[in-house]
Amino acid sequence: MSEREREGPQRERGLGPGRKREAFSLGPATTVVRPEGRGPDHREERALSEREGPQRERGATTVVRPEGREPDHREERALSERPPLDVEAVRKDFPILSRTVRNGRRLVYLDSGATSQKPRQVLDAEREYYELHNAAVHRGAHQLAEEATDAYESARRRIGAFVGAPEGEIIFTKNATEAINLVAYAMSNAATAPEPEAERFRLGPGDEVVVTEMEHHANLVPWQQLCLRTGATLRWFGLTDEGRLDLSDVDSVITDRAKVVALVHQSNVLGTVNPVDAVVRRAHEVGALVLLDACQSVPHQPVDVTALGVDFVAFSGHKMLGPTGIGVLWGRRALLAAMPPFITGGSMIEVVQLDASTFAPPPQRFEAGVPMTAQAVGLAAAVDYLTAVGMQNVKAHEHALTGYALDALSTVAGVRVIGPPDTVARGGAVSFVVDGIHPHDVGQVLDDQGVAVRVGHHCAWPIVRRFGIPATTRATFYLYNGTDDIDALVAGVERAKRFFGVG
Amino acid sequence: MQLESLYQEIILDHFKRPHRRGLREPYDAEVHHVNPVCGDEVTLRVSVRDGTVADVSYEGQGCSISQASTSVLTDLVVGKTVAQALAVQEEFLRLMQSRGEVEPDEQVLEDAVAFAGVSKYPSRIKCALLGWMAWKDATARAVAGTGGTW
Numbered sequence: 001m002s003e004r005e006r007e008g009p010q011r012e013r014g015l016g017p018g019r020k021r022e023a024f025s026l027g028p029a030t031t032v033v034r035p036e037g038r039g040p041d042h043r044e045e046r047a048l049s050e051r052e053g054p055q056r057e058r059g060a061t062t063v064v065r066p067e068g069r070e071p072d073h074r075e076e077r078a079l080s081e082r083p084p085l086d087v088e089a090v091r092k093d094f095p096i097l098s099r100t101v102r103n104g105r106r107l108v109y110l111d112s113g114a115t116s117q118k119p120r121q122v123l124d125a126e127r128e129y130y131e132l133h134n135a136a137v138h139r140g141a142h143q144l145a146e147e148a149t150d151a152y153e154s155a156r157r158r159i160g161a162f163v164g165a166p167e168g169e170i171i172f173t174k175n176a177t178e179a180i181n182l183v184a185y186a187m188s189n190a191a192t193a194p195e196p197e198a199e200r201f202r203l204g205p206g207d208e209v210v211v212t213e214m215e216h217h218a219n220l221v222p223w224q225q226l227c228l229r230t231g232a233t234l235r236w237f238g239l240t241d242e243g244r245l246d247l248s249d250v251d252s253v254i255t256d257r258a259k260v261v262a263l264v265h266q267s268n269v270l271g272t273v274n275p276v277d278a279v280v281r282r283a284h285e286v287g288a289l290v291l292l293d294a295c296q297s298v299p300h301q302p303v304d305v306t307a308l309g310v311d312f313v314a315f316s317g318h319k320m321l322g323p324t325g326i327g328v329l330w331g332r333r334a335l336l337a338a339m340p341p342f343i344t345g346g347s348m349i350e351v352v353q354l355d356a357s358t359f360a361p362p363p364q365r366f367e368a369g370v371p372m373t374a375q376a377v378g379l380a381a382a383v384d385y386l387t388a389v390g391m392q393n394v395k396a397h398e399h400a401l402t403g404y405a406l407d408a409l410s411t412v413a414g415v416r417v418i419g420p421p422d423t424v425a426r427g428g429a430v431s432f433v434v435d436g437i438h439p440h441d442v443g444q445v446l447d448d449q450g451v452a453v454r455v456g457h458h459c460a461w462p463i464v465r466r467f468g469i470p471a472t473t474r475a476t477f478y479l480y481n482g483t484d485d486i487d488a489l490v491a492g493v494e495r496a497k498r499f500f501g502v503g
Numbered sequence: 504m505q506l507e508s509l510y511q512e513i514i515l516d517h518f519k520r521p522h523r524r525g526l527r528e529p530y531d532a533e534v535h536h537v538n539p540v541c542g543d544e545v546t547l548r549v550s551v552r553d554g555t556v557a558d559v560s561y562e563g564q565g566c567s568i569s570q571a572s573t574s575v576l577t578d579l580v581v582g583k584t585v586a587q588a589l590a591v592q593e594e595f596l597r598l599m600q601s602r603g604e605v606e607p608d609e610q611v612l613e614d615a616v617a618f619a620g621v622s623k624y625p626s627r628i629k630c631a632l633l634g635w636m637a638w639k640d641a642t643a644r645a646v647a648g649t650g651g652t653w
Contacts (some may be wrong), residue, residue, distance in 0.1 A: 103505065440565070450504045
């Protein structure tokens with residue numbers, strides 16, 4: 001048994017090394033632990049802040065505790081019974097974290113919001129698929145084709161179970177961007193679709209599409225383009241100075257002319273976790289569809305797509321320990337069944353004549369061409385890995401790290417965090433500016449120290465414009481990050497200040 | 504130190520005390536260029552008189568590399584004929600694309616040789632080129648008589 005297998009987190013969670021083989025399991029779907037509570041609320045905030053976590057190593061962490069809220073004792077007990085995440089053990093599963101950068105410095109990877117690193121279990125699953133089972137799925141009469149198809153459909157079930165999706169409601173796309181485009185294009189394709197049920201998706205002049213000011217370009221530009229194609233009008237929710245959605249006037253932003261509302265679950269720049277309920281309630285009241293961009297939430301907290309009340313959820317594989325080249329669209333079965341296709345061609349048809357075709361039921365209708373099978377297998381291995389660690393553990397760990405980082409950065413003169421200053425309804429994306437130093441220069445000094453962060457507008461240009469800044473430096477956390485990484489970040493920021501003679 | 508090879512004193516000096524900054528009249532062409540990767544922006548004006556670069560003025564926001572590079576640019580092209588200035592621009596472009604493999608021609612590039620280290624950082628090359636590409640664009644417009652805002 002390798003050291004990794006002895007010491008990996010699976011072992012601690014009572015899962016033996018046999019787990020690795022099951023990463024490419026053709027058997028039943030992995031059991032997924034569902035959280036008992038809903039999304040992050042103040043009760044959970046309190047429960048999270050009171051559990052043992054990395055912040056204890058440093059001392060007191062400033063966490064704003066709302067007054068007059070009783071903690072959910074069930075949740076609190078459940079969280080406190082969990083041992084703190086063993087970061088060193090987790091790191092052993094990620095080969096890249098043992099390499100050095102920039103003349104022998106330890107890699108401090110704080111850019112998981114852009115893409116996460118991959119554990120060996122995911123890499124092994126992909127390799128094993130290619131070495132033993134590779135074939136084009138859903139076609140061919142040979143054994144390999146059967147095995148590849150089983151692998152692909154098993155992956156669909158396991159990934160679906162991970163987010164609480166009923167069978168048959170998971171569609172694989174190239175990435176989350178394509179998943180969102182799929183819905184946006186299906187809506188404009190509905191204009192020419194002959195089926196009467198496509199009416200649900202049609203929109204035109206006078207209709208409205210609603211987004212928010214904190215969207216990633218992937219959940220903004222496709223809707224701008226949809227409006228251009230159809231003549232519909234784009235509207236949006238603004239932001240408060242603290243970086244939260246301004247929902248003070250929901251009823252006038254989402255009117256009865258709204259056909260679709262697209263919003264992000266957790267901001268990739270601000271870290272804000274949005275109160276989806278309030279938006280869904282109003283959207284459904286006026287008959288609008290709701291699409292949730294969950295790229296930054298599904299990897300970092302337990303998400304049950306059906307419990308959110310939304311109609312579509314998009315997320316990407318590579319941000320949750322999986323490979324690039326795969327994204328996921330979840331949609332309610334009845335909607336998917338009525339929705340016209342986006343990309344057409346092989347695999348997605350029912351009957352093809354020379355002059356016309358009919359289409360397969362979902363999910364095949366939305367998966368034209370030979371799909372990204374190895375990536376699906378890899379992503380399924382990733383959700384197995386996350387499930388073994390426990391998403392509630394991942395969430396609690398990142399919550400503690402976020403509090404630690406906000407606390408540590410607040411001690412550095414001239415640093416201003418862009419986004420909520422506390423950890424209430426907030427995930428592990430911490431954006432900041434340093435007085436007198438452009439973020440690109442901050443990032444360069446950090447890079448020189450081996451600290452990998454993102455700088456710029458983070459594909460969410462309207463956010464930085466909203467805050468009157470050109471860009472930010474952004475650190476994002478994941479299960480393999482520890483307080484040592486944040487200490488390195490803070491030391492790097494101090495070095496940048498010295499280097500540029502600021503403060 | 505790698506960092507010092509990137510951020511040479513000349514660069515930091517130009518960043519802290521940029522030359523010819525601010526938009527001025529008269530001008531023959533004005534352009535607005537952005538680096539879509541990081542959002543850096545520059546608005547740059549060129550005035551050409553009798554085939555000579557009479558003035559380059561600019562406003563912008565961006566990192567030290569992009570701001571210093573634009574400042575150095577103005578020192579190098581103002582007062583030269585358009586042809587001479589374009590030759591400097593080409594030499595700077597060649598240096599930036601060299602991945603650190605080209606020995607910069609100090610006779611031609613003067614202070615701009617300080618940017619040699621930038622060419623080893625692929626993500627920063629566009630920063631260094633932002634002002635230079637804007638200047639080339641504006642100058643072409645000025646020369647073609649198609650000046651004006653856009």
